[in-house]
Amino acid sequence: MTSDIALSVKDLKTYFYTNNRCNKAINGVSFDIRRGKTLCIVGESGCGKSVTASTIMQLLPTLSRIEAGSITYHAERGDIRIDQLARNGAEIRKIRGAEIAMIFQDPMTALNPVYTIGFQIEESLKYHTDLSLKEIKKKAIDLLRDMGIPMPEKRVDEYPHQFSGGMRQRAMIAMAMSCNPKILIADEPTTALDVTIQAQIFKLMDKLKAEHDTAIMLITHDMGVVAELADEVAVMYMGNIVEAGSVDDVLRSPKHPYTRALLDSIPVLGQGKKQAIKAIKGATPDPYERPNGCSFAPRCDFATKECDVMPDEEYISKSHRIMCANYKAVS
Amino acid sequence: MLTFIIRRLLIVVPMLFVISFLVYLGLELTPGDAVSHMIDPEVASRISAEQLSEMREALGLNKSFLERYYIWIVNVLQGDFGHSLAGGVPISDIVFDRLPATLELSFIAIVFSTIFGCLLGVFSALKKGSLTDNSLSVVGMLGISIPEFFFGLVALLIFALNLQWLPIGGRLLPGYETIWDRLPHMVLPGFVLALMMTAGVMRYSRSAMLDSLSRDFIKTARAKGLPEWRINFIHGFRVALTPVIVLIGFRLPTLIGGSVIIEQVFQWPGIGNEFIAAVRGQDYPLVMMIALFSVFAVLMASLIIDVLTALVDPRVRLD
Ligand SMILES: Nc1ncnc2c1ncn2[C@@H]1O[C@H](COP(=O)(O)OP(=O)(O)OP(=O)(O)O)[C@@H](O)[C@H]1O
Numbered sequence: 331m332t333s334d335i336a337l338s339v340k341d342l343k344t345y346f347y348t349n350n351r352c353n354k355a356i357n358g359v360s361f362d363i364r365r366g367k368t369l370c371i372v373g374e375s376g377c378g379k380s381v382t383a384s385t386i387m388q389l390l391p392t393l394s395r396i397e398a399g400s401i402t403y404h405a406e407r408g409d410i411r412i413d414q415l416a417r418n419g420a421e422i423r424k425i426r427g428a429e430i431a432m433i434f435q436d437p438m439t440a441l442n443p444v445y446t447i448g449f450q451i452e453e454s455l456k457y458h459t460d461l462s463l464k465e466i467k468k469k470a471i472d473l474l475r476d477m478g479i480p481m482p483e484k485r486v487d488e489y490p491h492q493f494s495g496g497m498r499q500r501a502m503i504a505m506a507m508s509c510n511p512k513i514l515i516a517d518e519p520t521t522a523l524d525v526t527i528q529a530q531i532f533k534l535m536d537k538l539k540a541e542h543d544t545a546i547m548l549i550t551h552d553m554g555v556v557a558e559l560a561d562e563v564a565v566m567y568m569g570n571i572v573e574a575g576s577v578d579d580v581l582r583s584p585k586h587p588y589t590r591a592l593l594d595s596i597p598v599l600g601q602g603k604k605q606a607i608k609a610i611k612g613a614t615p616d617p618y619e620r621p622n623g624c625s626f627a628p629r630c631d632f633a634t635k636e637c638d639v640m641p642d643e644e645y646i647s648k649s650h651r652i653m654c655a656n657y658k659a660v661s
Numbered sequence: 662m663l664t665f666i667i668r669r670l671l672i673v674v675p676m677l678f679v680i681s682f683l684v685y686l687g688l689e690l691t692p693g694d695a696v697s698h699m700i701d702p703e704v705a706s707r708i709s710a711e712q713l714s715e716m717r718e719a720l721g722l723n724k725s726f727l728e729r730y731y732i733w734i735v736n737v738l739q740g741d742f743g744h745s746l747a748g749g750v751p752i753s754d755i756v757f758d759r760l761p762a763t764l765e766l767s768f769i770a771i772v773f774s775t776i777f778g779c780l781l782g783v784f785s786a787l788k789k790g791s792l793t794d795n796s797l798s799v800v801g802m803l804g805i806s807i808p809e810f811f812f813g814l815v816a817l818l819i820f821a822l823n824l825q826w827l828p829i830g831g832r833l834l835p836g837y838e839t840i841w842d843r844l845p846h847m848v849l850p851g852f853v854l855a856l857m858m859t860a861g862v863m864r865y866s867r868s869a870m871l872d873s874l875s876r877d878f879i880k881t882a883r884a885k886g887l888p889e890w891r892i893n894f895i896h897g898f899r900v901a902l903t904p905v906i907v908l909i910g911f912r913l914p915t916l917i918g919g920s921v922i923i924e925q926v927f928q929w930p931g932i933g934n935e936f937i938a939a940v941r942g943q944d945y946p947l948v949m950m951i952a953l954f955s956v957f958a959v960l961m962a963s964l965i966i967d968v969l970t971a972l973v974d975p976r977v978r979l980d
């Protein structure tokens with residue numbers, strides 16, 4: 331494998347079955363995560379970002395399943411079809427935590443309250459490395475130090491409730507990075523933290539990306555974060571990636587009406603109170619009653635009859651792709 | 662931790678004082694006294710008023726309420742708990758006679774219900790929605806809603822009367838027989854008491870376990886690539902343990918105070934049976950002693966709960 335693609339997702343569909351109804355949470359999604367690059371996934375609440383992350387890790391709840399498509403992890407030992415592995419089987423367990431690691435949204439609840447931070451970091455190392463107990467302990471302390479936690483020798487024996495939110499998230503990152511994973515999936519890692527801490531956490535992730543050549547998939551709904559960190563962006567809406575490309579493609583010349591609306595709805599710092607913030611009109615449709623065609627059509631100013639059928643993905647440049655029947659009319 | 666325990670133990674003393682006074686007052690306010698209970702109503706009509714007041718004087722009942730309380734408490738502080746008004750037996754003898762019987766049953770019930778309640782509850786939670794889980798839920802509901810006495814009587818009917826596998830009731834005195842002779846007497850009351858408690862512990866540990874398994878840290882543990890047993894037990898059950906310990910702790914005082922109903926049904930010579938008899942006969946030194954003992958058990962149990970929760974949950978600080 332000479333390609334720099336660490337993981338590729340093709341036409342992935344994940345459905346939830348609750349109360350005999352089917353929620354097509356992810357309805358045909360394709361993207362690649364590249365080594366040493368950050369892919370940002372953005373979109374409104376409920377569009378399927380977290381489900382995408384859970385699917386990749388095979389962490390879906392029992393009521394859901396991968397309906398179609400493939401997830402291929404390009405490991406050094408050869409390609410692995412993650413979607414075909416047993417849910418909590420030995421093979422996926424070997425990959426989780428060791429090769430693909432994940433950071434969750436809320437560091438307050440993501441750590442077990444009754445075990446020390448050290449115990450929880452060491453746990454990963456015990457299962458995925460051959461290090462001796464002494465080396466593991468030392469490594470846990472080193473990891474905390476790398477994450478900028480002061481006095482790690484002392485902190486390692488403290489419990490999560492003795493850590494601040496920012497420190498807990500660093501501990502989570504230390505845990506995720508402990509086995510030098512090839513891919514790091516971060517699901518809104520800073521939503522629960524204040525802005526200064528947020529900046530520190532992102533700097534840390536950027537450093538890790540540069541030092542270890544980790545591929546990062548960062549889920550966020552903060553366009554500022556995207557501009558800052560992303561190499562590539564995928565915009566999701568109701569279970570589809572409606573527009574994807576390099577940061578420049580998507581942020582500088584957005585083509586999909588949803589992407590534009592999303593960008594227009596962000597207040598810009600320094601423009602004062604008079605700036606026109608355009609909220610996207612309407613609300614996201616009921617996930618159980620999705621429109622047959624483009625799911626954004628009911629809220630779209632450019633909707634035409636063609637939007638009643640699901641538009642195909644179209645490449646408008648080598649890196650920039652879009653799912654919209656009328657994108658030419660938009661610009 | 663140690664200062665916490667000492668402080669709590671120090672609070673126990675004034676609490677016991679206050680409660681002893683309240684119980685004494687309660688006894689005083691109930692109509693009648695020990696003498697009126699000792700004498701058969703038929704005989705009473707033939708006894709003269711002088712004779713009655715002589716009896717009262719002999720028992721010290723003619724003194725004022727405060728005076729009697731004072732005498733009682735001074736004696737207690739000197740280690741003299743007095744004699745039962747009904748039989749003249751030293752109270753300490755009665756308590757030390759009855760307590761082992763009660764503790765014996767309690768011990769069986771606690772150990773059995775903790776082990777089996779947790780096992781079944783956790784198993785149920787892990788197999789949520791399965792046939793086993795649903796049947797266990799039904800059994801648990803029955804266990805909680807069927808009254809103890811009914812369950813006890815049915816057990817007696819089947820195993821003692823019909824099958825004649827086990828004795829109907831009572832308990833051989835310790836020392837008179839070997840433990841193997843006494844064991845058959847323990848089986849039915851111990852089993853019934855344990856089973857009722859197991860149902861509660863099972864339902865509780867099931868819901869605590871389900872709650873714990875639905876938390877975010879379980880997903881984190883899974884994302885770390887840990888095996889399922891470790892996720893379920895080291896992470897899930899460990900967190901579910903705290904509420905279960907609290908529940909079991911709350912049961913302690915009632916057990917030590919004697920499960921009155923079970924002791925009645927099985928003619929078990931425990932402290933609960935004795936307490937009922939003492940209250941009926943207004944045998945106030947005995948009532949006082951058992952009441953104080955029960956209060957003491959409650960206070961100790963709550964101390965034990967606090968210490969145990971602090972031990973299993975690092976977020977709980979004892980100060
Ligand atoms: N455990 C679950 N059970 C049933 N449905 C679920 C579950 N998790 C997610 N869904 C559904 O899947 C869809 C996508 O949800 P998802 O959590 O991926 O949104 P999201 O993009 O991560 O939103 P947010 O920004 O709020 O985190 C939603 O319609 C949601 O209702």
Ligand SMILES: [Mg+2]
Pocket residue numbers: 379380381517
């Ligand atoms: Mg989410």
